[in-house]
Amino acid sequence: MRTMTTGARRAPSLLSGLFAMMLALALPAQAFETRASSAFVLDQGTGTVLLNKNADVPLPPASMSKLMTLYVAFEAIRDGRLRMDEELPVSQHAMDYGGSTMFLRAGERVSVEDLVRGIIVLSGNDACAVIAEALSPDGTERGFARFMTQRAAQMGMTHSTFKNSNGWPEDGHRMSMRDLALLANRLILDFPEFYPMFAEREFLFDPNESQNRYNRNPILGLGIGADGLKTGHTQEAGYGLVGSAKQGDRRVIFVVSGLQTERARAEESEAIVNWAFRQFAEKEVLKAGTRVATADIWMGDAKEVGLVPFEDLNMLLPVLGDGTVEAEIVYEGPLSAPITRGDPLAALVIRPDGLPEQTIPLVAESDVGHAGFVQRVSTVGQLLLKNLREGPEGAF
Template sequence: MRGLKLTLSALALLASSVSAQAFDTRASSAYVMDFNTGTVLLAKEADVPLPPASMSKLMTLYMAFEALSLDTQGTFTLDTKLPVSQAAQAYGGSTMFLEAGERVTVEDLLRGIIVLSGNDACVVIAEALAGTEAAFARQMTMRAQQLGMTNSTFANSNGWPKAGHRMSMRDLGLIAAKLIRDYPQFYPMFAEKEFLYDPKQSANRMNRNPLLGLGIGADGLKTGHTQEAGYGLVGSAKQGDRRIIFVLSGLESAQARARESETVVNWAFRQFAQTDLGKAGTKIAEAEVAIGAEPTVGLVLGEDLSLLLPVNPMTPLKSEVVYSGPIKAKHAVKGEQIAELIITPEGLPETRVPLFADRTIAPHGFVARVLAAAKHVAARINPESVPESEAS
């Protein structure tokens, strides 16, 4: 494997210097991701299973949205009225103040979970979809595994403190991204600032997300708090064409959660930018060709290259072209991938970009190889016998 360490003149921006200003959140665990590219901007204890508090309600919501989308019989729609059980009414903490025996529409229950963080509403949904909350929790764990959430296990539908109820920050970020991507028709609910279900409980109508309405593009998703977990937030914000998702946990107060969440959003948008680095067909380097009619072949981008990069110049961006070489002429065919460009921004994961031959290199024929060898030998024996243009 050959490597060419480059300061790439063809990609002027890659020749510049970039680095993100270091950021260390006050949260005990955190995960920040650029939604469009999947680039992880920050991971702090991100894969440790922790008590997620009400943030785990996002999994309940995902399963409810999934059931709505799969319903073909009209048995689980936004207008379907579901019965409230005694088990649902018995939950404390954040609730919709539902009473056993009443029936509530699925739409109201969803808003009750998203805006009011209703523990009781989660149980009503769980019992409707799985019969019991315990059965629903087992389904949540199984579905999470199928979605790639490998550090999540659920003991209930709402995040009420219970042994074995755990999620990692990365898993919470993953389910947030899937809610946004898979169910855009329901996602606007997360930006609603208030929902008044019971006029007798008018004080309990405001969304606890501290970022909504601040003008920084925040439009979701879910707060959480227990004594064990501290204060946390799964958030998302969109500015221009960029969206970021972030998860914070372990903060000491609601005020600290609000301050840190806003700080994270500003940092993610101001310290990183989507940067166009080259158009399809841009030549990045030349690779050596063995026994070919030409000694090298150009290496070009197969498609436009745009990366999320830090914006503050501090250290040179590392980039390298690697290929197995010298490349045999029979493999130097226009449009064939023969190399990789590896770009490693400081503090961010590396990106590997395929590079392709810009033209086909014909192999040397037998006669051509013999003549070339003969000229080489003749030049060594008697340089004057070879024309000056060939002997020089």
């Protein structure tokens, strides 16, 4: 393991002790070579990005964009603007949608609960349009799509533009894989009361129209913890999936797009879940208050102060391979007194091989007061003598 420091002064490193021993177990994982043209894999608990392949490229999301319609619907239910037992009218526009449908008929009324299940399990294009027209600012699906685009931007989805409610092929209807993962994460965290519906494998809305009754998510029921969320397919987009699985205390969220067949989507999705859980493990790296370095103090009643993490540090780290983990203490120094215990002073930057770097704030371990008069005079004198000996280059 290598440790480095930057800034006006170099922090004496104590990382060769406990911290180094714990991180010495973190070795580079074998990268996952996906067949998907675009992919994103996220460990939810730690926020670690395990795989990023063209994840910020806006692409046709097909039915995966129905997740945004569901999110807006769930917000409306939570806010009391929509009720699960409320019945909404089916328009001719909604009925005219082809592809995956609930076989809704113009003029009938359908409960919001059935429509939500029809979107999640059956991928109903018609169900999306009914929800859209009910919640649209102007009563049209197009107006709802504009609202979805605005709401997505507020949520941090910077590469998402919606032209309809269901992902029907249309110029300009785009989402990135990172945006879809962000959306999936928000659905899981914001609406735990609705999320179990994503694991339902069958929904028979009309016994007379049973052609579309099974969830197309290929990893449900495989015993790998999969419990969501949404498939997608069009000729332009290929086969895609926004998936999630939970094993123990860990949850993985992933998005793949651009696969050539249903079988490839199923195989790739299962392989990603297995890889994410088997090749990485969450480990406690540092306890709060553990000194990892010291920083020099200018004009203080102590010459240095310990740097400690404010909170426990858990990281997702590879479990196979060999290599080193690089850590760096970054601060601008020397630091000026007074300093209060808990003041943010520095950052610990950790760079595991094959994973994004992680930055952890470090705070003061203890209080440091102003130096006394004699000590201040002595310090200034020593500095002047040092500058005289070394010239301008030796000055702070």
